[in-house]
Amino acid sequence: MQIEMWGDFTCPWSYLTLRHLRRVLADFPHRDEVEVTMRPFFLDPAQEEVTDMPWVQSLIENEDMQPAEALALRDRIMALGRAEGIRFDLDSMILAPGTAAFRVLVQSHIAAWEAGENTGSDTLVLKFADAIFRTRFEMGSNIADPEVIIGCAQDIGISPQDAVFALSDPATADDVWSQYQLAMHMGIDSVPTLLFDNTFVLQGMQTTTALRHACDTAWKHARSRKEQ
Incomplete structure (x- = not known):
């Protein structure tokens, strides 16, 4: 099963929903068969500076x-x-844009695949997103500062060399904006937005109860389609 989550590192509702989702997946009996992709969204795409x-x-x-x-x-x-x-x-x-941090998020997806850690509640992707949210909302750090971003990446197991590459590679920046533009094309206009197996959509901050129900429903739907 696949879950796509669009969020903004500047959004407290995205942080709360990510925490809820990780908690639900930790208890989900099929968590090792659930891949979560976090995709960038910008509530203020014009913000470039603190x-x-x-x-x-x-x-x-x-x-x-x-x-x-x-x-x-x-x-x-x-x-x-x-x-x-x-x-x-x-x-x-500190009211800093999350654009640069999303570039390393893209790299975290690659690192997760290479490490075979792309399913469940404790993937590199989810841990990196959680670390960025925490350093912004709880520690008061500037998430646009490359040293802060690299530190978050290193803390959860992404090599600093990979983080530096993501921050300097123009292709990674293009990927971030392409994913954001795809979200706009899909009609996504608020975060968090979650898409379960390309079938069920939830928008807005979600409780653990709502996410648990969505995971159960999406899993049963996916199994029924497989059996047909």
Whole structure:
């Protein structure tokens, strides 16, 4: 079974959903036959540099939120994170684009195939994505900084040489943008979006219960098609 997840490294809902998905897959009886592909999406494709303002202020100025509404959203995300063991530090977060990190994500897919670690909940792809989310949302690091990205890659078993190559290779950058443009062509306009076996689509932040049900349904559907 295949699961494709479109997410943005700047999106807290993508982080929460990734954590939920990994938890579900860890308990899924057929996890060794489930391949998860994470694909890039950009909520703000025009952002190329670090935005020098607090996250709450960015919501007020760029999303037309009232101050009370933005603060309520911050508190809600932090509460949801605490329930998952995620210590969101949204007040200290650096608003950096995730474009460069996605270039190494592309490399992590290659590394996962070469290492035979492309199925289940603990693949190089999922671990790298989790590491980038964590370093942005919990540690307050700049995920556009090559040293930060390379450090995340090295921490989960991707060689620093492969990470450096991904960050410098124009073909990898083209691949990232091609995947984003494909998402737009498919009509994906929000993240997270998950596609199960090219059949079932879920959009928005998903709970573990919803993802467990989706995995069970997609697996049964895939088996029934095989038997026909």
